[in-house]
Amino acid sequence: MCQGKLHNLLLDLPKVEHHMHLEGSLEPDLLFELAARNKIDLPKDDEAFASSESLLARYGRFTSLDDFLHYYFIGMTTLVTGEDFESLAYAYFKKAHSQNVVHAEVFFDPQAHTTRGVKSETILEGFQKAQRRAKDEFGLTSELIVCLLRHISPADCHQAYLEALPDLKNGKIRGLGLSSTEKGNPPHLYKESYEDAKKHGLRLTAHAGEEADVSYMKSAVDDLGCTRIDHGIKLRDDPELLKRFAREKILISMCPMSNVELRVIKSIPELPVREYLNAKVPFSINSDDPAYFGGYIQENYCGVQEAFNLTVEEWAEIAMNAITLSWCSEERKDEMLNGLSDALAKYA
Numbered sequence: 484m485c486q487g488k489l490h491n492l493l494l495d496l497p498k499v500e501h502h503m504h505l506e507g508s509l510e511p512d513l514l515f516e517l518a519a520r521n522k523i524d525l526p527k528d529d530e531a532f533a534s535s536e537s538l539l540a541r542y543g544r545f546t547s548l549d550d551f552l553h554y555y556f557i558g559m560t561t562l563v564t565g566e567d568f569e570s571l572a573y574a575y576f577k578k579a580h581s582q583n584v585v586h587a588e589v590f591f592d593p594q595a596h597t598t599r600g601v602k603s604e605t606i607l608e609g610f611q612k613a614q615r616r617a618k619d620e621f622g623l624t625s626e627l628i629v630c631l632l633r634h635i636s637p638a639d640c641h642q643a644y645l646e647a648l649p650d651l652k653n654g655k656i657r658g659l660g661l662s663s664t665e666k667g668n669p670p671h672l673y674k675e676s677y678e679d680a681k682k683h684g685l686r687l688t689a690h691a692g693e694e695a696d697v698s699y700m701k702s703a704v705d706d707l708g709c710t711r712i713d714h715g716i717k718l719r720d721d722p723e724l725l726k727r728f729a730r731e732k733i734l735i736s737m738c739p740m741s742n743v744e745l746r747v748i749k750s751i752p753e754l755p756v757r758e759y760l761n762a763k764v765p766f767s768i769n770s771d772d773p774a775y776f777g778g779y780i781q782e783n784y785c786g787v788q789e790a791f792n793l794t795v796e797e798w799a800e801i802a803m804n805a806i807t808l809s810w811c812s813e814e815r816k817d818e819m820l821n822g823l824s825d826a827l828a829k830y831a
């Protein structure tokens with residue numbers, strides 16, 4: 484991994500995570516523990532589920548987004564009670580805090596749980612307990628973003644959106660996202676939910692430009708009104724749209740290790756980090772599904788440094804954009820910006 488002065492800076496930087504699926508932080512050990520406790524049958528015809536070790540080994544051989552999603556959706560069937568959701572989120576916050584994450588805006592997939600009979604209140608209460616503990620014990624603030632699963636029909640997704648709406652309006656859930664199988668499920672299909680959310684002034688993001696092309700990014704902005712795009716690594720292919728992202732400060736939440744593990748790119752140097760920095764397109768660096776892709780946020784920061792050898796000033800800009808384009812209060816942003824100045828002072 485990266486070395487020297489810059490490595491210490493990357494450890495010290497106060498970090499903000501914008502792209503992390505809580506269900507994607509389910510480590511194999513906890514997965515097996517929950518399966519035993521909740522008497523959940525894992526597939527017997529897949530030898531990957533023989534042990535934590537074999538499961539981890541299989542995670543190292545994903546061939547595509549859908550290949551990963553197959554394991555991701557099986558894994559989360561072990562989450563049943565409020566305590567399970569709390570343990571999951573608390574374990575993530577604790578790990579994130581150990582890597583100097585000071586604020587996290589995290590996704591979850593209610594449709595994957597409610598369709599198995601888990602109540603939305605159970606999920607939300609578990610996550611909220613973990614959020615309160617993370618704030619009290621670590622000073623780590625967080626926001627929840629509900630994801631619509633785009634492999635499910637837009638009509639069913641709209642139903643899920645309507646179920647989440649009261650908690651979007653009362654601020655328990657901060658924003659709306661769109662995830663799962665991207666190709667063949669373009670953003671505009673989910674317009675009804677996003678249009679309604681926009682009317683209510685809610686925060687909007689969508690996964691776009693991960694496996695599919697840049698037209699999905701354009702549709703997420705034009706048709707859905709997103710002010711943030713998750714992954715979003717295809718902007719090079721539309722120079723006008725790239726300028727617009729810079730002008731309107733539309734944040735891209737990049738996930739380097741995820742892109743390599745899901746074979747979207749061969750290696751991190753292929754990412755458009757230099758182009759986005761030069762064009763002033765704001766982006767943050769994130770872990771996506773850290774239990775599945777072999778690293779949390781720190782490992783992703785180090786991977787980017789190894790690949791691009793960025794300067795202190797460039798890291799300062801990345802860290803500052805991550806803070807200022809977060810969906811928290813201005814007061815919280817000011818606190819985080821002060822923390823950033825203190826961390827940078829040592830490296831001036």
Ligand code: HPA
Nearest residue numbers: 504507662663690771772
């Ligand atoms: O990287 C991802 N892409 C789409 N859906 C997802 N759900 C979890 N991670 C992802």
Ligand SMILES: [Zn+2]
Nearest residue numbers: 662690713771
């Ligand atoms: Zn994601």
